Amino acid sequence: xxxxxxHADEPNRLVSLYAxxxxxxxxxxxxxxxxxxxxxxxxxxDDRTLSRRTLxxxxxxxxxxxxxxxxxxxxxxxxxxxxxxxxxxxxxGLATVLALALNTIPQQVLRLGANDPQIALADDLTVKLxxxxxxxxAITPASIDIARSLTPFVIAYDDQGHPLASQARLDGAIPxxxxxxxxxVRQHGQDxxxxxxxxxxxxxxxxxxxxxxxxPVGSAPGGFVLAGRNMREVEAREHLVGQLAxxxxxxxxxxxxxxxxxxxxxxxxxxxxxxxxxx
Amino acid sequence: xMKTAPAPVPLSPAVFAVLLALGDGDKHGYAIMxxxxxxxxxxxxxxxxxxxxxxxxxxxxGMVEETGMTDDERRRYYRLKARGRTALAxxxxxxxxxxxxxxxxxxxxxxxxx
Numbered sequence: 001x002x003x004x005x006x007h008a009d010e011p012n013r014l015v016s017l018y019a020x021x022x023x024x025x026x027x028x029x030x031x032x033x034x035x036x037x038x039x040x041x042x043x044x045x046d047d048r049t050l051s052r053r054t055l056x057x058x059x060x061x062x063x064x065x066x067x068x069x070x071x072x073x074x075x076x077x078x079x080x081x082x083x084x085x086x087x088x089x090x091x092x093g094l095a096t097v098l099a100l101a102l103n104t105i106p107q108q109v110l111r112l113g114a115n116d117p118q119i120a121l122a123d124d125l126t127v128k129l130x131x132x133x134x135x136x137x138a139i140t141p142a143s144i145d146i147a148r149s150l151t152p153f154v155i156a157y158d159d160q161g162h163p164l165a166s167q168a169r170l171d172g173a174i175p176x177x178x179x180x181x182x183x184x185v186r187q188h189g190q191d192x193x194x195x196x197x198x199x200x201x202x203x204x205x206x207x208x209x210x211x212x213x214x215x216p217v218g219s220a221p222g223g224f225v226l227a228g229r230n231m232r233e234v235e236a237r238e239h240l241v242g243q244l245a246x247x248x249x250x251x252x253x254x255x256x257x258x259x260x261x262x263x264x265x266x267x268x269x270x271x272x273x274x275x276x277x278x279x
Numbered sequence: 280x281m282k283t284a285p286a287p288v289p290l291s292p293a294v295f296a297v298l299l300a301l302g303d304g305d306k307h308g309y310a311i312m313x314x315x316x317x318x319x320x321x322x323x324x325x326x327x328x329x330x331x332x333x334x335x336x337x338x339x340x341g342m343v344e345e346t347g348m349t350d351d352e353r354r355r356y357y358r359l360k361a362r363g364r365t366a367l368a369x370x371x372x373x374x375x376x377x378x379x380x381x382x383x384x385x386x387x388x389x390x391x392x393x
Contacts, residue, residue, distance in 0.1 A: 025328070029331075029332075029335070032331075032335065033331040033334075033335070035353050036308050036327075036331055036353070036354075036355055037327045037328065037331055038353075039308070039309070039353040039354055040308040040309045040312060040327040040330065040331075041327055043308075043309035044309060044312070044327075047309075047313070058324055058326050059326045059327070061326065062325065062326020062327065062328045062329050063326065063328055065328070065329065066326070066328025066329050066332050067328065069329075069332060070328070070332055073332075
């Protein structure tokens, strides 16, 4: 009659469990060292000088740390190759330049297009004033609250920059641009600017403004005309363009990331260097 | 006047223990691991995963190689290469200088172990 020790199968069970754990290592490492790992574990179990109480926690700790380490090394070897990273950075740089262009060019086009009605209004009013028509007669009476209305408006100023007639009101008063604008227009004939009239301590209203010089002709006195329009809608479109450009940029970066990851995985180093050396 | 050698990069405990174990002859994985566990081998408690990860890096760095000999097809033997022997010697020198200095400062008893 043979007697079986109560824990006779324990080493085999432990080896089987360890063999399952070895399968968690990255493929190349497992292929290179899987057999050796299992053999070393078997040797450890066979070593009567090493108690299970010491061995098992040691092996568990070792599995936890070395699994993480080998996977990190595999990731570094797969995705940390300088050529791969360089290509990804170049593509990300190009995507960033493209996204900036997608943001800047449409915004500039929108901003420049926002001046079109004002240019026509300013030209027409300038011609009338230079023909000697009084500002109050040349300007159709209106009271446009430029903080709210999107309607284009005109204002005529005398040669010192004092308002003569205006369709625009801001908080009940006729707004006036900074005197530096008139100085510039006096020298250059015209200025196109984004103007933020002061509202108390706020600068909440932005106006796309065109300011033209009215040259004194005969009895007609010199002065300035300002044609403007609230930029609220244009800025909303600019904001939308900015959001779309940001989304396009993020999408391009995501695509580059995914493509780099896939390419890195496809072209990953096959097997460990040690396998090559071991022949 | 003492000749000053360039300071070697300190080796990690696992690398040091593996190189030290192979310093006195070719060994298979478990023999390396067992020697590393001893006080003479550096008292480094490492398991199979750490051992073969370390061996792989050492093979990659040209410090260790497989001998190609085996007493069992599942047991592979490893040996030090010249580069590994140099690195081990440099590390031992570094430790020796530190221990000599510690003894001179009274931090370590003469002939004693820390």
